Every structure is written in C-alpha cells, then in structure tokens.
Amino acid sequence: MAGLRDLVRAYPEVKFYAISPDSTEEGKNFAQLLATDHRGAVTFPLLSDPGSRIIDRYALRDETYAGKKEDGIPYPAVLVLDAKGRVRWMKVETDFRERPSNAEIAAAIDGME
Numbered sequence: 001m002a003g004l005r006d007l008v009r010a011y012p013e014v015k016f017y018a019i020s021p022d023s024t025e026e027g028k029n030f031a032q033l034l035a036t037d038h039r040g041a042v043t044f045p046l047l048s049d050p051g052s053r054i055i056d057r058y059a060l061r062d063e064t065y066a067g068k069k070e071d072g073i074p075y076p077a078v079l080v081l082d083a084k085g086r087v088r089w090m091k092v093e094t095d096f097r098e099r100p101s102n103a104e105i106a107a108a109i110d111g112m113e
Contacts, residue, residue: 001042002034002037005043006102007109009040011109015044016044017045018045021052021055021074024048026048027046030046055074058077058087061075062074062096075092075094075096076092076096076100077092078099080105080108080112
C-alpha cells in the first residue's frame with residue numbers, strides 16, 4: 001500500500017481507496033506509520049470493513065484465517081473500477097508479501113481511457 005502514494009500523485013483524477021477489516025482508528029495509525037518512511041502522507045481514504053462485507057463481495061477473504069482472530073483478512077488485491085462501479089481489472093495475490101505492481105495498476109488505469 002505504501003507504493004500507492006506514488007500512483008495517487010501520478011493520477012490525480014483517479015479516486016483511490018484502501019479497504020481492510022481494521023477499525024478506523026487502526027487505519028489512521030497505519031497511515032501515520034506509513035508516513036514515517038518520508039515518502040509522503042497517505043492522502044487516500046483507508047476504509048474500515050469490520051464485517052468484511054466488501055471483502056466478501058469480491059471473494060477476497062483469505063480462508064487461512066477462518067475462525068481465528070484474523071478472520072476476515074483479505075488476500076492482497078487491487079481492483080480498478082470504472083465510473084459505474086464495474087470491475088475493469090483485478091489482481092489478487094495469495095501471498096501477503098506480494099502486491100500488484102504500480103506498473104500493472106497504471107497499465108490497467110491507462111487501458112480504461
């Protein structure tokens with residue numbers, strides 16, 4: 001998510017959001033932590049999905065954590081939606097250490113024009 005700050009600057013006309021099951025307070029704390037890397041503040045909303053409803057809508061819940069404290073955690077994913085809310089591009093990773101690259105996301109955004 002740290003790298004998304006570069007995309008936000010490169011695509012000021014695009015709305016970026018991050019969604020997690022974390023509370024709003026945890027999201028704020030995470031944004032503050034990211035800002036300590038001196039690459040800039042997180043300027044896009046970090047949305048709280050405590051019941052994982054949005055995560056489940058897109059079938060992103062990582063079942064590895066089912067029944068555990070971390071239940072509801074999604075796979076790392078990026079979705080690019082058009083103005084009508086339709087998914088135009090999506091990439092889901094199964095390893096939490098992996099993330100779609102900024103180049104992949106930029107290509108998806110550019111492909112919608």
